[in-house]
Amino acid sequence: MSDKIEVGVIGLGKFGLELALNLRKLGHNVVGVDTGEERVKAAKPFLAQVFQADGTDQQTLEQLSFQDFDYVVVSTGDSMEASILVVLNLQEMGVNKIWVKAISEAHKKVLKKMGVDFVVFPEHFAAKQLAHKLSTPGMIEYLSMGHDVLIKEREAGDWTGKTLIDLNLTNNYQVQVIAIRKNGSEELDFVPKANQPLGSNDVLILIGARENLIKLPDS
Structure with missing residues (x-):
């Protein structure tokens, strides 16, 4: 595993809490802050340090040593003003x-103008993922890399007995x-040997632009 990082999460709604929980599962240290008593209570069983506090108060953040963290994630619900102030x-x-969850395209644009390191728009990304999944059979993942880059599965089918070189x-x-x-298995063999014949039970995991992946013949 990579070296541990210290992450502060401001806003423990659905996105903020889920992110914090996954960071903890990966072994990183997380400090959470939220104004809501119920959200703080929900996070306490999973995070070692959770505080009910106002994330828009600079003095509070300084007292909690947010300036010393490797990353700070801002996920302040539906308030664009609060997000920008934080x-x-x-x-x-x-x-x-500073990584920030945007709530609209306008919010995203303002954050970019402010020089925020990374802006995520979860609803927009999830909708795009679903659209690609519906329209591209076998798609596993959509990657936002400037082009429609997808990861797709294909059974060996008529490629059985052939090698990747072939x-x-x-x-x-x-x-x-x-x-x-x-x-039927979830275990992946990464960087497979190019000279090894494919078996009838093999499923290939492919990456490429959507326009190229849909040109592949059906299995």
Whole structure:
């Protein structure tokens, strides 16, 4: 596992709490802050340090040493004004990395203008994921990389007995096989050998632009 990081999370709603919980599962140290008593209570069984406090109060953040964290995530619900105020306070405190959950395109645009390190718009991203999943059979993941880059599964099917060298997918379709798993198994064999014949039970995990992945013949 990578080195532990210290993360402050301001706002423990659905997104903020879920992020904090996953960071803890990965072994990182998380300090959570929220104004709501119920949200703080909900977080306490999972986070070692949770405080009921106003994240827009710079003095409070300084007392909690937010200026010393590796990252601070701002997830202040539906208040664009509160989010922007928190970011301004964190910037004045010299916080190194600020990540913010945006609630609208306008909010996202303002945050970018403010020089925020990373802006996430969960609803927008989730909707785009679902749209791609509905329209691209076998898709596992949509990657936001400037283009419609997808990760897709394909059973070996008529490729059984052929090697990745034989298929030459990079040159023929501009896609790459990043892993292979056995049908019915979740275990992945990453960076598979290019000279090993595919078995009838193999499922290929491919990455590439959507327009290229949909050109692949059905299995």
